[in-house]
Amino acid sequence: MFNPRECAGINITMQFAVQRCPELADVQHRWCDECERAHEQDPRLFAHVNPACGERTVCWSRTVARLPLGNQVGLCLHELGHLLDPRSGDPVEQEQHADLAVFDQFGIEMQYRGETELEWVDPQEVAGG
Ligand SMILES: [Zn+2]
């Protein structure tokens, strides 16, 4: 896969997000070696937003392609939440702020499902733009 946007869940989430929030149109997605290493250390980690990797950029581990669609949608929305609310501070609070930003912007409540409590959102919520 050349670009993470070829992942169905990331693709439908971005179409939906940009339509609702045009300021997200410039967000880039890229594969990131650091994400691959992080995922090997912690199976919950699939993506990050890190200005050192690029401004307005969501970095991904290629393993995201093997996740169910709902996890891809949840993860992508969560990372967009970090871009929507780039406040610094306590790491736990940053995670909460990201999901709050998703709720404020899109009216979508983040869910955490499965053994690893991974981000999950019903793909129907973002289907059809
Ligand atoms: Zn990165």
Ligand SMILES: [Zn+2]
């Ligand atoms: Zn996060």
